[in-house]
Amino acid sequence: MKKNIIGLTLILLTTIACNTSKKTQEPADNVVTNFSDKELITKEKWILTELEGQEITGNKDNHIYFTLNANENRIQGFSGCNTFMGEYNLNENNRIRFSKLASTRMVCFDTPVAESEVLKVFELADNYTIKDNLLMLNVGRRSPLAVFKKSTPEVVEKYWKLKSLGGQEVKMSENQEREIYFILESNTNRIKGFAGCNTFNGTYALEEGNRINFSQMAATLKACSNLTINELEFLKVFELANNYTIKGDVLNLNIGRRAPLAVFEAVYFH
Structure with missing residues (x-):
């Protein structure tokens, strides 16, 4: 009888161990997916096309944009008149946070949008989505704070x-x-x-x-x-x-x- 109980106990422990192993392996798939998303967001130059639902236009040489350096976890960009830089962190489920950004202090009067509104996007954003070469920076599940498009090199689509x-x-x-x-x-x-x-x-x-x-x-x-x-x-x-x-x-x-x-x-x- 004792042998039967011991044998049954071993079977149960083995089953539990297998199930636990399967559960611990499941998040690994998510990590791969998230890593792929990180690859997408960090390999591109992102040009601002929409801010708080309003379309943004600018000339070819004056785009508002940002790039992420994956090796140093740093952001750098251009807000219409001044350049800015700082740090960022990417986490699972497309979570992103930016540190307080530093900016140059030039004065311009013909920017397409108030620079403070551009920088505020990075202060508030806590997640992002990428779809059809567009990047949305969001806070919670609200409408996007800003929409960016992938920069297209001059050599392509010609x-x-x-x-x-x-x-x-x-x-x-x-x-x-x-x-x-x-x-x-x-x-x-x-x-x-x-x-x-x-x-x-x-x-x-x-x-x-x-x-x-x-x-x-x-x-x-x-x-x-x-x-x-x-x-x-x-x-x-x-x-x-x-x-x-x-x-x-x-x-x-x-x-x-x-x-x-x-x-x-x-x-x-x-």
Whole structure:
């Protein structure tokens, strides 16, 4: 009888231990999810688009914005006239708190919104939500204190027409269907384009300092003759390029600090 009781007790203890193990593992999934959210909020420049329900507009060079430095847990930004900085803490369930911010003391009279109202957002906010490239800073479950959009680098979402390859000007062949071009899609981080005869696509990644890397490049296999450009040489540009420069509507894809591998011009359609 005692043996039966001991055996039953061991079974119960084992069952409890297993259940406890499962329960302690469940929050780990949440941590992964929250870490992913932290990645989203700390890797971007966030531009103010709405404050207390009112749309905010500004010129290209005077956006109100902030960025979060994940390595130092510091925030820095621009409030319309002055720069500001401070510290922040991220916790589970998209909780966020900002320390008292320090700001420069320039006097401006043409700011799109009172700077004190911008800084007050960071004083009050205790959580955030991210949806469709928009970031909302909130207090409790009320309407957002402010809405920010992800900054889009100049290189993406533009139609880049090839102008020169390896220093040589490029002209269309008579039998060429269309001009050689590429587009970087911001939402999918994919590149698509036309190489003179074949279409191509792949993925790209942007990093600080105008660094760019292309991967998983693929092209259709049509055969075309009498082209003024070697498609393989053109596609090799994306294999070699590791940085870019933009001046106005001209884009250079480069490797290191050498002369551009290829030069492109932005084309706008109305």
